[in-house]
Amino acid sequence: MDWQGQKHSEFLMQILLVVFAVVAFAVGYAIESFQMMILIYASGVLLTALITVPNWPFFNRHPLKWLDPSEADR
Amino acid sequence: MHSFGYRANAVVTFAVTILAVMCSLASLSDNFNVPTPTADVKVLNINWFQKQPNGNDEVSLTLNASADLSSMFTWNTKQVFVFVAAEYETPQNALNQVSLWDGIIPSKEHAKFWIHTTNKYRFIDQGSNLRGKDFNLTLHWHVMPKTGKMFADKIVMTGYHLPEEYR
Numbered sequence: 331m332d333w334q335g336q337k338h339s340e341f342l343m344q345i346l347l348v349v350f351a352v353v354a355f356a357v358g359y360a361i362e363s364f365q366m367m368i369l370i371y372a373s374g375v376l377l378t379a380l381i382t383v384p385n386w387p388f389f390n391r392h393p394l395k396w397l398d399p400s401e402a403d404r
Numbered sequence: 405m406h407s408f409g410y411r412a413n414a415v416v417t418f419a420v421t422i423l424a425v426m427c428s429l430a431s432l433s434d435n436f437n438v439p440t441p442t443a444d445v446k447v448l449n450i451n452w453f454q455k456q457p458n459g460n461d462e463v464s465l466t467l468n469a470s471a472d473l474s475s476m477f478t479w480n481t482k483q484v485f486v487f488v489a490a491e492y493e494t495p496q497n498a499l500n501q502v503s504l505w506d507g508i509i510p511s512k513e514h515a516k517f518w519i520h521t522t523n524k525y526r527f528i529d530q531g532s533n534l535r536g537k538d539f540n541l542t543l544h545w546h547v548m549p550k551t552g553k554m555f556a557d558k559i560v561m562t563g564y565h566l567p568e569e570y571r
Contacts, residue, residue: 336406343415351422355429362479364430364550371426375419383411 335389343382350374430480431552439476443543443559445469445488451522453534453570461534463527463566466520467505469543474515476547476555484509485546490527490564492539502527504541536568 331339350371358367451464473484487506494500504523509515544558 331406339411340414343411344418347415347418347422351426355426358430359433359479364479367426367430371423375415378419379412379415383408383415385408 331385331389332392332394334392339382339389343378346378346381347375350378427551431549434478434480434547434549434553434555437476437478439473439547439557441471441473441476441545441559443469443471443473443561445541445543445561447541447564448520450567450571453567455532455570456528459532461529461532463534464522465504465527466522467541468518468520469505470518471543472516473509473545474512476545477512477515480549480551481512482548482550483511484515485548487544489542489544490539491542491560492534492537494529494531494533496531496533500529501542502529534566535570537566539564539566 351374354367354370354374357370358364446468447465448468449466451466453463456462467488469488471486473486476484485506485508488504490502490504492500503525504527505521506524509517540560540562541564542558542560545556547555
């Protein structure tokens with residue numbers, strides 16, 4: 331991942347987890363099912379991990395321009 | 405967020421922290437519930453009433469207890485532990501409490517119940533004070549949560565009386 335990608339990944343991770351937590355709590359409270367809250371949240375955590383942890387291409391859209399090896403030697 | 409492992413750790417840690425917050429909120433939400441339980445306990449019969457060889461009084465009763473505890477169940481309730489205790493005063497102790505019966509209510513559907521039984525646990529005094537004794541029967545309950553704070557309360561029923569003589 332490039333630097334921009336890392337920033338996006340962290341932001342996405344935080345937003346997704348908080349949103350899933352809020353939705354899970356609201357739904358669980360409304361239908362009076364603790365189990366449903368846990369189920370929604372757990373699937374949210376897995377989805378978030380799937381989106382933000384692996385090094386997907388869309389996290390690499392601002393790649394760093396490294397110097398050529400021959401230039402760096404000088 | 406420099407590596408796979410770093411990001412994986414960040415997701416897991418943040419997810420667990422948020423889970424802790426959700427569980428605290430779930431426990432706090434129990435405070436919005438105001439239970440309105442009802443209970444009635446009748447002593448149908450004093451089966452026998454004797455002084456044991458060690459000098460302590462013991463009585464065996466048949467109880468008929470009915471209660472509706474469904475209003476104390478919330479989405480965050482795991483089970484309700486309920487017990488019936490006999491309470492009375494003696495010269496040695498200001499308060500004696502003897503548990504006569506207990507049970508676990510696993511869900512709201514089982515919360516409206518009726519039992520007819522002899523006392524599950526022995527009603528033995530520390531001494532010989534039970535003849536002619538007035539006592540209360542108290543229904544205690546503990547609402548055990550899935551997560552967070554446990555609530556406990558009771559209903560006191562008065563007016564019960566033990567025989568003047570052994571039988």
